[in-house]
Amino acid sequence: MRTPRHCAVSLALLAVSLLAPAFICSNVSVAQESGAAPKDFVPSADKPNEKPQRVYLGRQVAQPMSHLGAPWLIRSDRDQEENTSESFKQLRLKPGMVLCDLGCGNGYWTLPMAKEVGAAGAVYAVDIQSEMLQKLDQRASRLDLKNIKPVLGQIDNPKLPADKIDLLLMVDVYHEFSHPQSMLWGIRRSLSKDGVVALLEYREEDPSVPIKLLHKMSKQQILKEYHANGFKLVREYNELPWQHLMFFARSDSGLAEIQAVPTADVLKRLGRPRQGR
Structure with missing residues (x-):
């Protein structure tokens, strides 16, 4: 489900982009564009009747990749580039936990997650391509x-x-959902009482991140979309070289909501310039 975004794209990954399905264009309502956070959000009895989105709350939806690009997901220098080992540490996994790797691909994150929670735990590994599974x-x-x-x-x-x-866990995959509202509804429904979503997305605000702009998200946009779908921010980690790492709970969770650290402050601390929203 994830799309390779590194500037040095191989010929094989270029072929992947040609195989990616086209999306149906759909308008976004004025109510959606407002991004208002429904603090008393209660999902309807049925999943939202949603058409595929080309633009959602002002953001252009990216296209997912074919399973042919799977080798990029387990490239040898991934930890060096993204500090994935630190991201994994920040998940704070414990034996016996029930996890989900949504957009699992060929299991870069799934396998260490399964080891960490042990036999008493479980990891639901979700992908839309049987080849990835x-x-x-x-x-x-x-x-x-x-x-x-x-x-x-x-x-x-x-x-x-x-x-x-x-x-x-969703790693650089949420921005590719063609049905973000329906997916967030299903995600919200799946969480335990104090369950959380761990969202990793490349920083749109940071021009030094060598990823195509369409495959980045700003913190402002992430908050807009998650607040609009019944989530609240409960934790974040701002020390990764390329990515936002944000933790969301259901709006009715007992976990305390926090205010996000402005990305401008994060980039200043990291010594980076800023662009975008």
């Missing part, structure tokens, strides 16, 4: 991991059980 299964089998639950999701439905997930 097959690649994940092959890698998991070599490590003899039995606590991974592969799920073939849909573009508008993560196909997760209700009130079950303690932590749901």
